Amino acid sequence: MKKIIRTFTGILMGAMVLTACGGESTGSGSSSNALSLYSGVSEDAEKEAIEEIAVAFTEETGISVDVNFPGTGYEDQMRVRMASNDLPDLFDTHGWAINRYGEYTADLSDMDWVEYFDEAMAPILRDEEGKVYAFPINQAxxxxxxxxxxxxxxxxxxxxxxxxxxxxxxxxxxxxxxxxxxxxxxxxxxxxxxxxxxxxxxxxxxxxxxxxxxxxxxxxxxxxxxxxxxxxxxxxxxxxxxxxxxxxxxxxxxxxxxxxxxxxxxxxxxxxxxxxxxxxxxxxxxxxxxxxxxxxxxxxxxxxGERNTFAAFKDSEKLDEAKQFIEFLAQPENAKKLAEAASLPAGITNVETENYYTEFYDxxxxxxxxxxxxxxxxxxxxxxxxxxxxxxxxxxxxxxxxxxxxxxxxxxxxxxx
CATH class of the missing domain: 3.40.190.10 (Periplasmic binding protein-like II)
Structure with missing residues (x-):
């Protein structure tokens, strides 16, 4: 599939963003100091929404984000990285937040967005002790x-x-x-x-x-x-x-x-x-x-329940920055943008979305x-x-x-x- 190349300039960014359907990184920064982010989304509209929000985050905070979309190789890459306890700073748990990725994720229960946690997501995103494993960017x-x-x-x-x-x-x-x-x-x-x-x-x-x-x-x-x-x-x-x-x-x-x-x-x-x-x-x-x-x-x-998420790797050296990015994702305008790009409801209750299927969901x-x-x-x-x-x-x-x-x-x- 074709690659779309966009160039973004700015005092805080100075980076090139590459959008691809394969395993290439597409970040608002590609230095070793950037947050590494891996997502399993496959549709172009969803990729673009994540990239644009990553760029906006960099503009606001000065923190670069190296965005990666491995495509069909996502799960294989994650399994390899789990085996060596070397996961990205931020990653998509794609339905397996607790059962597969649970031991690798940081607890997000103290974050502001959890006030709007949708209880329909509880069985697969929160355990009996109250640990919240990931932020849902949309809801299947x-x-x-x-x-x-x-x-x-x-x-x-x-x-x-x-x-x-x-x-x-x-x-x-x-x-x-x-x-x-x-x-x-x-x-x-x-x-x-x-x-x-x-x-x-x-x-x-x-x-x-x-x-x-x-x-x-x-x-x-x-x-x-x-x-x-x-x-x-x-x-x-x-x-x-x-x-x-x-x-x-x-x-x-x-x-x-x-x-x-x-x-x-x-x-x-x-x-x-x-x-x-x-x-x-x-x-x-x-x-x-x-x-x-x-x-x-x-x-x-x-x-x-859970479709796509972002979890923070518990052993990340940039855990605070990773959590800061998740809080940025949870801002209503960003959460709305992510959900609507997938034509799905938002994963948090303070966000109303309008998408192709709204009349049917209603x-x-x-x-x-x-x-x-x-x-x-x-x-x-x-x-x-x-x-x-x-x-x-x-x-x-x-x-x-x-x-x-x-x-x-x-x-x-x-x-x-």
Missing amino acids: KDGIMYNATLLDEYGIDLPTTFDEWVGAMETVKEKSDGEVAPLWIPGSNQYTIAQVLDQLSTPLLVTDENNSFEEELLDGSFDWSNYTPLAEFLKELQEQGLLNTDVLTASEAQRIELMAQNKIAFAFAGGAFGPAVTELNPDIQVGTFPVPAYWEGDEPSWIG KWAHIQIQPYFDRVYLPSGMWDVYATTGQELLADTLTAEQVSAEMESEYLRLRNQ
């Missing part, structure tokens, strides 16, 4: 993206249950004569399949009080045959022609263009998806709705946010198992029962590591 509120223009044309009401969702997909298939993919998954990247399975695990296994396995999942006694219906569900969608036929070879790069061409009804995608589609085709409106309920009598769920404001399933109930490493077993299921190399058996085996192995 994942559901299912949909072509609002197409559903309106076909007279399809938004589903609140799995059965209604399947019915909606069948209507799309029928009314489009098979020209529109009811559910489109770019499965050449196996982690997009993991995303689907992870989000759908919550209504199957957690939210319904009569079918909740929270305790068993947490204590290791979960019977993984209870996961089999989800694998069966995904396979049935494929067999009924409700998934794109190229599900195993389709790429994420195609998704925006196909939605803009009115070729997709439902998709699992990030916040920047809708604005990108409408930019290509202003006649297409992308909406979002919470994940439907699996069990009769249950409610739909938003899936989310419509479903009564729906609770559930934390990402794997981050609460599964050991580290299970995301890869979700991905590989899901891909093999769709490739007909594993049955639904074999998927559950593999999930159980890896779940137990990873818990015991």
Whole structure:
């Protein structure tokens, strides 16, 4: 992808900022005295917002910030740096503030912005002793993206249950004569399949009080045959022609263009998806709705919590400066800018945002946010198992029962590591 080069001048900065999609640093200062900052964000708008705020911080304080966006290599770089206890001064915990990065993060509970801590984020950003592990620059509120223009044309009401969702997909298939993919998954990247399975695990296994396995999942006694219906569900969608036929070879790069061409009804995608589609085709409106309920009598769920954050490395030689930068990020105008760049709600309660999905978030404001399933109930490493077993299921190399058996085996192995 292209590199955008911007030059910023000033008495306090005198530095060049490089914006890149790969691992290059893009800082308001690149000297050894600069704060090192690593972020896992991937969208250009989000990168630019972080860079601009870093530049403004340097102008105000004289403290340089070396901004880095490693892209798909982010987690690998962080694992290497954790192994040597040599993390950046500031880094994104991307959903794993406590479970993965907890021992490396400074406690932020004494900072001013904590007065506006959103309690919905507590399970994944604050522990029982009150330690706050990171500052959330936005708040994930994942559901299912949909072509609002197409559903309106076909007279399809938004589903609140799995059965209604399947019915909606069948209507799309029928009314489009098979020209529109009811559910489109770019499965050449196996982690997009993991995303689907992870989000759908919550209504199957957690939210319904009569079918909740929270305790068993947490204590290791979960019977993984209870996961089999989800694998069966995904396979049935494929067999009924409700998934794109190229599900195993389709790429994420195609998704925006196909939605803009009115070729997709439902998709699992990030916040920047809708604005990108409408930019290509202003006649297409992308909406979002919470994940439907699996069990009769249950409610739909938003899936989310922590999306992107900044934590401070507890052993940083510039810890005070790192905390100063986080406090700067939390200023309402900066927090608003960061959240809106991602088309997501802000992570603190004193900031109101306006973004592409505001009307949809408002419509479903009564729906609770559930934390990402794997981050609460599964050991580290299970995301890869979700991905590989899901891909093999769709490739007909594993049955639904074999998927559950593999999930159980890896779940137990990873818990015991």
